[in-house]
Amino acid sequence: MLAIIDSFFEWLKESSSSPWFYLVIFVIAMLDSVLPIVPSETLVIVGGVTAGAGDLSIALVILCGASGAFVGDNLSYFLGREASDWV
Template identity: 60%
Template sequence: MLANIVTDLTNKLDEFSSNWWFLLVIFSIALLDSVIPVVPSETTVIIGGVAAGQGNQSIALVIFAGAFGAFLGDNLAYTIGDKFKGTVQRWAARKESRQDRLDSAGRQIRKRGGMLLITARFIPGGRTILTVSSGVTSQPRRWFVLWIALATTIWASYAGLLGYLFGQTFENNHTLAFWLAFATALSITGLIELVRWLRERRKHAAA
């Protein structure tokens, strides 16, 4: 039963992803996911990559649509944080623990810099928290834009090329290509999060 549902779903995605307007879907979901992390936008970029691997899309356009949508979305998240920073700061000032967390977020962003923005881009939900926090803690806008441009390009290239390579390898099996690419993406994201957790644990142990 579940296998039939999955097969029907991926067949539909195969049909949709072959249309030119699927690039608009990739762009829109990447933008919205930066602000409202409900459905991981990696999924649509991977599907677009699979379609490109099977000759139904341009991999360059798939990567561009994902990167540009994510870039605009991350900047929108920063703007939201910047616009409401007064409200957040007043809310944090009412309780010492809140103020400590807010101050800590600002220090971490300044200390770890752009690499933190790149790493967070691979963590659904985490990237939204960080981009909004960048606005709340008044990080320089130009600095933010430059690093986010790099982060979203790396992220979209990673997801799109995974789908593209698996799409070429399994040209006659869209379902297998998608699920293998998706599982690989999840594994890499999990590995990044595990390495980050181990490093933080080591720092706490040293302290």
């Protein structure tokens, strides 16, 4: 289990300076609203640290995190509203 966590953090360190990291922040923030076991807060903090180092834009990190949370919240609402009989 520790090997999986270590490999995840290595991947996170390498990919956090990539422009694709904005998409990762958006998707993880969206999934955090639907599946609460996904830790989006940690990823947004990593994005903020990376932005502080000058590799990413802090405005885009905030925008992607907030937009992902907004979309995820609406998705959770929609799932609860439409699938309430099934759940």
